[in-house]
Amino acid sequence: MGWEPSINADSKPQPSYTPASIWWACWAGTWTAVVASGMAYLIAHRKTPTLRIRGIGLSLSSVALLHVYWTVVQFGMMIGVIMPEDAEYWIMGTYLPCGIALFHASNSRFLHVAKRQQKYADRSSRVLDSPADSEREVGVVSRFCRLQYTTRALVLTSVAILVQLFLTVLMWILSRKQHHPGNGLVTEVHGAKIQQKSGIGLCWKWWPSVLGQFFWSWVVAPIILWKSRNIHDTQGWRIQTIGCAVASLPATPMWLIAIYVPAMESINRYWLPPQWICLSIWFLEVFTILLPCTVVMRQRSLREGMSDSFTQWEPENETSGAEGNSLSSASTLVQSVTSGWKSPNAFTESNPNSLNSMLSMSALEHLLKHNPVPLQTFCSLHDFSGENVAFLTSVARWKTSLPPACWDHTTLTDDNVQHLVQEQFYRALCIYVKFVSVRHAEFPVNISSQDLKALGHIFDAPAQALYGSGRRVDPAIPFTISDSDPEPPVSPEGCEMAILRTASSVNGRSQYWSGIPETFSARVFDRAEESIKYLIFTNTWPKFVRSGGIFARSSAAE
Secondary structure, three states, X not given: OOOHHHOOOOOOOOOOOOHHHHHHHHHHHHHHHHHHHHHHHHHHXXXXXXXXXXXXXXXXXXXXXXXXXXXXXXXXXXXXXOOOHHHHHXXXXXXXXXXXXXXXXXXXXXXXXXXXXXXXXXXXXOOOOOOOOOOOOOOHHHHXXXXXXXXXXXXXXXXXXXXXXXXXXXXXXXXXHHOOOOOOOOOOOOOOHHHHHHHHHHOHHHHHHHHHHHHHHHHHHHHHHHHOOXXXXXXXXXHHHHHHHHHOOOHHHHHHHHHHOHHHHHHHOOOOOOHHHHXXXXXXXXHHHHHHHHHHHHHHHHHHXXXXXXXXXXXXXXXXXXXXXXXXXXXXXXXXXXXXOOOHHHHHHHOOOHHHHHOOHHHHHHHHHHOOHHHHHHHHHHHOOHHHHHHHHHHHHHHHHOOHHHHOHHHOOOHHHHHHHHHHHHHXXXXXXXXXXXXXXXXXXXXXXXXXXXXXXXXHHHHXXXXXXXXXXXXXXXXXXXXXXXXXXXXXXXXXHHHHHHHHHOHHHHHHHOOOOOOOOOOOOHHHHHHHHHHHHHHHHHHHHHXXXXXHHHHHHO
C-alpha cells in the first residue's frame, strides 16, 4: 500500500506510538469530524438552489469511499506493521479506485448542466418534433443515449469499476506475495514475515490501482478541465470542478516517486508515500464539501438580506415614490446591459443612489416585463437557473394571449368561450410539462409542495395521457435515478406540436374535453409565478445587478 518505509527488520508486530504516528491519528479524527459536519450541513440544506442543481448524492458517496482510504492511511504509521496484507490490498484496490471513479463521474455533472442550460439562452432553439409521434431508433446504443445523464454516467463508471475489480482480483490470485510460498504463479518475497511485509510495497500487484488512478486523473480530469475552460458560473461550481481536477493530477506520480526513489526515504519516515494520494483526497474534500458549504452560507446570508430589503422597501414604495426610482434604475440597467458599461462600478458611479433602487422587486418586474433576455441569459449560462426566467416569461406570454372572456368565470359555460378555454388549457399544459412537472421537465422549477400538488391535481392526468408517465424526479435533487424508468417522456420543447396533433386526432375534441378540470382558470399559475419571482429576487437578482450585466454581455459576444 506504500507505508512499508515505516517498517524495517527491527520493527515489532505491535502498534507504534511515536510522536509522528500520534499526530497523524489526531489529525485523522479532527478532519473526519470536519468532513462529517460538512456533509451533514450539505444534506440538511440540499434543497437550496446551489445544491439542488449539483445533485450531491453521487459526490458525497464518492467522498465517503475516498475518506475510508484516507483514514486508514493516517493510521498507517501507527498500525501498519500489524495490519493484515489482505486488508491493505483490498482497501487500495477497491475503496480508492471506486471512490475516484464515482467522484469524476460526479465532477462531470458540471459540464452536463452547463450544456443543457444553454437551451434557455438560445431563444431560436425549439424542437417541434415529438418523439411520441416519430419512430424511435432501436438498439442498445440508442436506448443508452436516451437514458438520464446520471444513469449513463453510472453505467459507464460501473463498467470501469468492474474492469478495475477484475484486474484487482486477478492480481491477488497471481501474486505470491499475498500467499504462502508455492501457492502462486509469479515471484515471491522471501525472509521473515517482517521482511516480507516491508517488500510488499514494491510488488507489481499494485499496478492495476495505479493504472486506474492514472486513467481518471490524467485522462478524464484533463478532458473536464478543457471543456469547462469557458464556463463562468456564480455558484463556485467551476472553481470546484477545476480545483478537483487539478488536485488529482500529482497524486499518482508522487506516490510512485516516494516508493521507488531512494532520496525520498528520509521524507517517508514522517510522510508515508500514500499520503501524497491522501493530500489529493484532502483537496477534493475541501472543494467538494467545504466550498459548497461556504457558498450555501453566503447565499443564505444574501437571501436573508434581500428578504429584509423586500419587506422594508415595498411599503416605502407606496408612500415615498421610490418605485419610480426603481423603474428608472431598471431602465438604465437594461440600456447598460445592451450597450454600455465595461465594469459593474460604472453603473453605480453614474447613478450613485441607483444600486439600492435596483435591488427591489419593482425593478425586477420592470426588467422582466420590458427586456428579460439579459437576465435569462445570465441565469442560463452563469447561475444555471434559466428555467426560472423562462417559466415567468412563458406564463406572461400565456396570460397576454388569454381572451378577456377567459378571465370572467360567469361566461365559461358559453360554447365559444369553452372552445377558447380548451385551447388555453393546452397551452397551460405545455408550460406545466416543460417547467413544472417533476416527471417530464428536465429542470423542474423549485416551488412549494403545496403549489406543486395543486398544479399536479389539474395537469398531471392530462400530461400523463399525452406524454406517458415519464420519470420521477426528486424536486430537491434533479438528475437522480428513479425507481422505474418507463418509456422516455416526450421532449417538452415539442409539447405544443404534440398537443395539437393529439387534439386533432380526437374526434371533435369531446373525448379530451372531459379531462379539463373545473378548477382550471386564468390564474392557475399565479402562486407558482409569485414563488419563482421571489426566488429570483432573493437568489439571482442581486448577482445580476452587482455584475452590471457583464456576464450577459460577454456571453452574447461569444
